[in-house]
Amino acid sequence: xxxxxxxxxxxxxxxxxxxxxxxxxxxxxxxxxxxxxxxxxxxxxxxxxxxxxxxxxxxxxxxxxxxxxxxxxxxxxxxxxxxxxxxxxxxxxxxxxxxxxxxxxxxxxxxxxxxxxxxxxxxxxxxxxxxxxxxxxxxxxxxxxxxxxxxxxxxxxxxxxxxxxxxxxxxxxxxxxxxxxxxxxxxxxxxxxxxxxxxxxxxxxxxxxxxxxxxxxxxxxxxxxxxxxxxxxxxxxxxxxxxxxxxxxxxxxxxxxxxxxxxxxxxxxxxxxxxxxxxxxxxxxxxxxxxxxxxxxxxxxxxxxxxxxxxxxxxxxxxxxxxxxxxxxxxxxxxxxxxxxxxxxxxxxxxxxxxxxxxxxxxxxxxxxxxxxxxxxxxxxxxxxxxxxxxxxxxxxxxxxxxxxxxxxxxxxxxxxxxxxxxx
RNA sequence: GGAGAGGUGCCUGAGUGGCCGAAAGGGCCGGUUUGCUAAACCGUUGUACGAGCUUAAACUUGUACCGAGGGUUCGAAUCCCUCCCUCUCCGCCA
Numbered sequence: 001x002x003x004x005x006x007x008x009x010x011x012x013x014x015x016x017x018x019x020x021x022x023x024x025x026x027x028x029x030x031x032x033x034x035x036x037x038x039x040x041x042x043x044x045x046x047x048x049x050x051x052x053x054x055x056x057x058x059x060x061x062x063x064x065x066x067x068x069x070x071x072x073x074x075x076x077x078x079x080x081x082x083x084x085x086x087x088x089x090x091x092x093x094x095x096x097x098x099x100x101x102x103x104x105x106x107x108x109x110x111x112x113x114x115x116x117x118x119x120x121x122x123x124x125x126x127x128x129x130x131x132x133x134x135x136x137x138x139x140x141x142x143x144x145x146x147x148x149x150x151x152x153x154x155x156x157x158x159x160x161x162x163x164x165x166x167x168x169x170x171x172x173x174x175x176x177x178x179x180x181x182x183x184x185x186x187x188x189x190x191x192x193x194x195x196x197x198x199x200x201x202x203x204x205x206x207x208x209x210x211x212x213x214x215x216x217x218x219x220x221x222x223x224x225x226x227x228x229x230x231x232x233x234x235x236x237x238x239x240x241x242x243x244x245x246x247x248x249x250x251x252x253x254x255x256x257x258x259x260x261x262x263x264x265x266x267x268x269x270x271x272x273x274x275x276x277x278x279x280x281x282x283x284x285x286x287x288x289x290x291x292x293x294x295x296x297x298x299x300x301x302x303x304x305x306x307x308x309x310x311x312x313x314x315x316x317x318x319x320x321x322x323x324x325x326x327x328x329x330x331x332x333x334x335x336x337x338x339x340x341x342x343x344x345x346x347x348x349x350x351x352x353x354x355x356x357x358x359x360x361x362x363x364x365x366x367x368x369x370x371x372x373x374x375x376x377x378x379x380x381x382x383x384x385x386x387x388x389x390x391x392x393x394x395x396x397x398x399x400x401x402x403x404x405x406x407x408x409x410x411x412x413x414x415x416x417x418x419x420x421x422x423x424x
Numbered sequence: 425g426g427a428g429a430g431g432u433g434c435c436u437g438a439g440u441g442g443c444c445g446a447a448a449g450g451g452c453c454g455g456u457u458u459g460c461u462a463a464a465c466c467g468u469u470g471u472a473c474g475a476g477c478u479u480a481a482a483c484u485u486g487u488a489c490c491g492a493g494g495g496u497u498c499g500a501a502u503c504c505c506u507c508c509c510u511c512u513c514c515g516c517c518a
Contacts, residue, residue, distance in 0.1 A: 043474055047487040054487085057499040061442040064498095076498045083498090203508095246434095246471085367471095377471085 001104045003364050003379070007032055017110040020326035022119055028103055035100040042093040049086045053079055105214065109361040111326050112298075112335040118325030124338070125325070130309065131318035133342050142345040147173070165266070165281035177284060181259045184286040184387050187311055193257035193288055198237035200260060201228040206240040209366040211332040221263050230263035234287045235384045239362060242291060247370040252380060253300060254291040257387070259284065289384040291368060294360065297381035301357040304385050305337050308353050311387055318342040320349065334359045355385030 007014050011033055015026040056079045063072040116125045147153040152173025158166040169177050189195050207213040207229045212220060221230035231237055238258045247254070262285050288307070292300045305321065312319045324336040339353035360379040363369070368380050 040474065043487080047474065050488085051486055053498080057497095058442070060498050065442090072498080079498045 001361065001365055002107050002110065003360060004032070004036060004100075004104065007107075008036065014107075014110065018108065020111045020115060020117060021108055021329060022327045023108055025106070028106060032100060032103050032107075035096060035103065039093065039096045039100055042089060042096055046086065046089050046093050049082055049089065053082050053086075056082070108331045109334050109358065111329060111333075112357065112359075114323065114335055115329065116323055116325045119327035120325075121328050123325040124322040124328055127321040127323050127337065128309070129318075129320040130313060131316060131342075133318045134344050136344045142343070152176070163281070165279075167280055167282070181284060181286060184311065185257060185259055187314070188257035188286065188288055188307075188387060191255075191307055193255040196234075196238055196241070196256055196258040198231075198234050198241075198258050198260060200231055200237075200263075201226075202231055202236050202240065203228060206236055206243070209240050209243050210236045210362055211365065212236060215331055219265050221265060231260060232264050233262050233285060233386070234258040234260035235289060238287065238289045239291075239382055239384065240366065242368045243366040245368055246377070247291070247368070247380065249293070249370055249373060252291065252293050252370060253296065256289045257286065258289075259286045261285075286387045287384060288387050289382070291363070291380045291382055293370070293372075294378060294381050297357050297359060297383060300381075301335060301337075301355065301383055304355050304383060308339055308355055308385055308387055312339065312341070312352075319352075330356070332356075332358050332361050334361065353386045356383065358382045358384075 002014070007029060011029045014029050018026060018029075056075050060072045060075045060079075063069075063075065116123065118124070144155075150172070152170055154168040154170055155164075158168035161168065185195055201223065204213065204227060207220065212229070212232060216232070220232055222228075223230070237260075238256050241256070242254065262283055264281060266279060266281060288304060290300055290304065309319070309321065319339055319341050322338045322340065324333075324338055329336050333356040336354055336356040338351055339355070340349035341352045342348075343350050359381050362382045363379045368382070369377050370380050372378050
């Protein structure tokens with residue numbers, strides 16, 4: 001969430017910036033400012049009363065020690081009076097704090113200055129393109145048909161075991177999946193990211209920390225018996241590693257990568273978008289996360305975009321990078337670049353990765369801070385990006401099967417054995 | 425799931441109702457001493473939200489925080505309740 005300090009500094013600027021995201025409830029900002037004023041007044045009142053209670057209690061202790069029981073009893077009555085008077089103030093203070101908090105979490109992150117204006121995906125701006133769009137031979141079919149033909153992903157059996165949207169990888173399909181995970185993780189660790197294998201369920205505090213709660217509650221699988229959520233991305237457990245932590249400046253930047261299956265209910269999705277592996281309830285993903293100094297997050301974002309771009313280049317996929325416009329960005333993001341790969345068979349661009357800078361929005365919730373060289377405590381910035389969602393792998397799969405570089409398949413198996421770079 | 429022992433500051437660890445935001449040791453940082461290093465000695469060393477002063481910082485000051493949340497009490501790290509976590513033993517175990 002946004003820092004209260006920042007909002008108070010220039011409420012009008014906040015309103016202007018939020019307008020870029022087409023966030024219209026700017027009355028919220030005013031409410032927050034006045035709730036905070038209210039909170040301060042109540043706190044002052046409450047603190048002053050408590051101070052009186054504390055000093056009276058100390059006196060009572062001393063009077064008791066001296067044996068002056070009657071005086072002590074008198075003071076006790078006084079304290080009782082103070083506490084009665086305090087009760088409504090304390091209640092009001094707690095209510096005001098809660099209201100303030102509830103309003104604060106409703107404000108999305110401010111878009112960075114780099115965010116292009118616009119409302120819909122059509123307004124996103126292409127930043128760069130790379131690779132060559134292949135010309136498919138006559139009679140080419142999309143991946144969901146190829147998968148069937150080669151019997152490497154079995155949706156029907158997945159649906160039988162669990163339900164629709166839970167693919168069952170089989171034989172070479174399973175092996176390719178494993179090989180790609182290895183390849184992407186190795187690619188990331190070679191760039192200095194520390195590898196993690198996180199828990200696949202998280203508690204409420206973690207889901208709240210990265211902003212999935214309360215925003216995305218209905219989109220996560222929930223285990224009521226233990227109050228756990230299945231992770232929708234490893235960003236959640238990985239970013240939460242440092243929740244409530246005071247970092248040393250020298251520890252920054254922190255670069256983490258993790259593979260995990262991801263679970264999403266995708267409630268409300270339907271139609272062509274959900275065909276094949278385009279959108280499923282369980283998919284595998286390798287994620288990169290960085291925690292940086294605030295003044296470094298912009299260049300870190302560029303570096304992470306370049307990193308994912310290189311990865312796509314090694315796969316020789318036709319890609320483009322989009323700067324998401326204000327209206328298409330996610331709630332918590334300040335700047336998002338999407339990667340799309342062109343599927344010649346589906347004849348459309350498919351999102352394969354998304355690299356976002358959250359600035360202090362997530363870390364403010366999670367209280368991930370560091371001491372700067374001037375001794376000031378500051379929030380770090382958090383960024384993350386997917387370096388591989390399932391779609392990407394199956395576009396690769398398409399290449400392996402359709403293109404003459406059929407040896408590529410073997411190439412990935414070599415990767416499993418050697419754990420090394422992509423061999424050309 | 426049952427029984428027991430625990431959870432205190434950066435770390436170890438003391439603290440069973442007031443003088444405890446918290447002993448002691450270690451670490452860290454600053455200083456003195458010193459060819460250098462080490463050692464020794466002195467000092468400092470939490471977070472959050474307020475108030476005062478201030479351009480600001482520094483500083484002074486209030487409140488809260490000893491796993492989390494409630495309760496008892498004039499007063500809680502300390503007593504009671506619930507929950508979470510760690511360790512030991514027993515049970516269960518696809």
